[in-house]
Amino acid sequence: MSSVNATIQLLTREQAESAALSRAAGQSTCSTELASGPWEYDAAEAARGVPAYGPGASSADIAPASTPRQGEIPAEYKQASDAELDRRILAAKEALGDRAVILGHFYQRDEVVKYADFVGDSFQLANAALTRPEAEAIIFCGVHFMAETADILSTDRQAVILPNLAAGCSMADMADIDSVQDCWEQLEEIYGTAPDADGRLPVIPVTYMNSSAALKAFCGEHGGIVCTSSNAATVLEWAFERGQRVLFFPDQHLGRNTAKAMGVPLEHMPLWNPRKDLGGNSEATLEEAEVILWQGFCSVHKRFTVAQIEKARQDHPGVTVIVHPECPMEVVDAADSAGSTDHIRKAVAAATEPTTFAIGTEINMVNRLAAEYPQHTIFCLDPVICPCSTMYRIHPAYLAWVLEELVQGRVVNQIVVDDAVQQGARVALERMLAARP
Ligand code: 13P
Numbered sequence: 272m273s274s275v276n277a278t279i280q281l282l283t284r285e286q287a288e289s290a291a292l293s294r295a296a297g298q299s300t301c302s303t304e305l306a307s308g309p310w311e312y313d314a315a316e317a318a319r320g321v322p323a324y325g326p327g328a329s330s331a332d333i334a335p336a337s338t339p340r341q342g343e344i345p346a347e348y349k350q351a352s353d354a355e356l357d358r359r360i361l362a363a364k365e366a367l368g369d370r371a372v373i374l375g376h377f378y379q380r381d382e383v384v385k386y387a388d389f390v391g392d393s394f395q396l397a398n399a400a401l402t403r404p405e406a407e408a409i410i411f412c413g414v415h416f417m418a419e420t421a422d423i424l425s426t427d428r429q430a431v432i433l434p435n436l437a438a439g440c441s442m443a444d445m446a447d448i449d450s451v452q453d454c455w456e457q458l459e460e461i462y463g464t465a466p467d468a469d470g471r472l473p474v475i476p477v478t479y480m481n482s483s484a485a486l487k488a489f490c491g492e493h494g495g496i497v498c499t500s501s502n503a504a505t506v507l508e509w510a511f512e513r514g515q516r517v518l519f520f521p522d523q524h525l526g527r528n529t530a531k532a533m534g535v536p537l538e539h540m541p542l543w544n545p546r547k548d549l550g551g552n553s554e555a556t557l558e559e560a561e562v563i564l565w566q567g568f569c570s571v572h573k574r575f576t577v578a579q580i581e582k583a584r585q586d587h588p589g590v591t592v593i594v595h596p597e598c599p600m601e602v603v604d605a606a607d608s609a610g611s612t613d614h615i616r617k618a619v620a621a622a623t624e625p626t627t628f629a630i631g632t633e634i635n636m637v638n639r640l641a642a643e644y645p646q647h648t649i650f651c652l653d654p655v656i657c658p659c660s661t662m663y664r665i666h667p668a669y670l671a672w673v674l675e676e677l678v679q680g681r682v683v684n685q686i687v688v689d690d691a692v693q694q695g696a697r698v699a700l701e702r703m704l705a706a707r708p
């Protein structure tokens with residue numbers, strides 16, 4: 272099985288041309304440019320002074336001005352061969368021993384995952400960070416919100432490092448604290464702040480793990496909680512025990528898919544557009560709302576379609592289709608099952624007979640599953656190779672750089688969540704860690 276790097280380079284000229292056409296038409300698309308070193312984007316961004324997510328599914332998403340950018344890394348890392356980077360990463364890891372722990376999200380490229388002490392979904396990695404209190408440095412090969420979470424849950428003497436600061440998440444950036452606060456004030460005007468006869472508050476804010484620390488703090492301070500894709504149903508139940516309705520951000524799809532599976536009618540799930548008054552809803556609609564869904568989405572998972580599922584079923588009779596709940600509702604409904612990255616991994620691992628799986632999630636993870644389980648036929652529902660462009664910003668060159676700096680006693684690219692935000696965010700995260708089905 273070729274790595275995503277190699278696969279991207281194998282895109283045909285026609286595909287590259289059609290990608291360029293879609294880009295010109297303003298559509299989100301993939302690009303062969305992804306195969307180059309991410310430092311080229313980092314440098315281009317620095318020169319333009321405008322942050323961007325880089326080529327990939329989220330290329331058409333607007334990065335807020337506050338999105339962190341990555342400065343230049345020393346030329347020796349950009350110029351190093353794969354073999355040299357491998358030797359240097361292993362040597363630095365060896366020199367650091369238990370002082371450093373490397374966490375790798377399932378969506379990271381193989382070239383990075385192979386150095387990780389823990390590989391997992393965002394929930395597992397949040398817990399993994401807690402199991403290594405002796406490590407002085409947590410190197411998070413994932414995206415910014417995950418590193419922030421690790422900083423919140425880790426001890427004061429631990430430094431959390433994100434090898435490339437430009438590894439953000441376009442979905443997380445779709446809800447910012449000012450817009451959420453503004454929404455909250457409008458909801459308070461409609462619902463008031465007093466609990467009902469059963470002691471349930473008018474609204475409970477629930478934020479997906481894929482959000483800034485400031486939003487997690489907001490939830491902590493307003494009786495709310497964090498969820499991940501592996502515990503969203505448990506968390507919504509927790510919220511409904513304490514509130515009459517839920518404000519769910521930033522991912523409308525995870526919110527809708529989870530609430531729908533719990534029996535909440537679609538007409539009681541209005542969408543909140545932060546650029547419109549009352550989120551674009553009437554007061555009457557909001558009065559009836561059970562879950563108010565923020566208008567955010569993941570550009571990677573938005574690519575999956577019912578037509579792709581139909582084609583997979585036609586081409587591979589008996590295929591099992593599994594998708595991530597960040598996919599649109601119609602796609603989740605048409606699939607055989609939906610769940611977090613860990614759910615997908617477990618479903619494949621549990622198959623005792625050779626099975627054909629069509630999977631709707633990020634390509635690095637799908638390719639890795641295909642390599643790990645050669646007895647099965649495993650392919651990505653989306654025929655165009657389109658990794659999460661921000662996850663993709665973590666390249667072994669950055670990992671080598673942060674590790675070697677650590678060996679020299681220097682901490683670079685530390686993610687620090689300020690104390691006031693930490694407090695509230697920790698409350699919301701601890702509620703999540705304590706919420707059990
Ligand atoms: P998981 O919580 O399943 O790891 O997913 C995180 C993510 O970013 C999915 O797009």
Ligand code: SF4
Nearest residue numbers: 440441442569571659
């Ligand atoms: Fe964010 Fe989507 Fe990438 Fe996950 S896959 S990190 S939600 S942009």
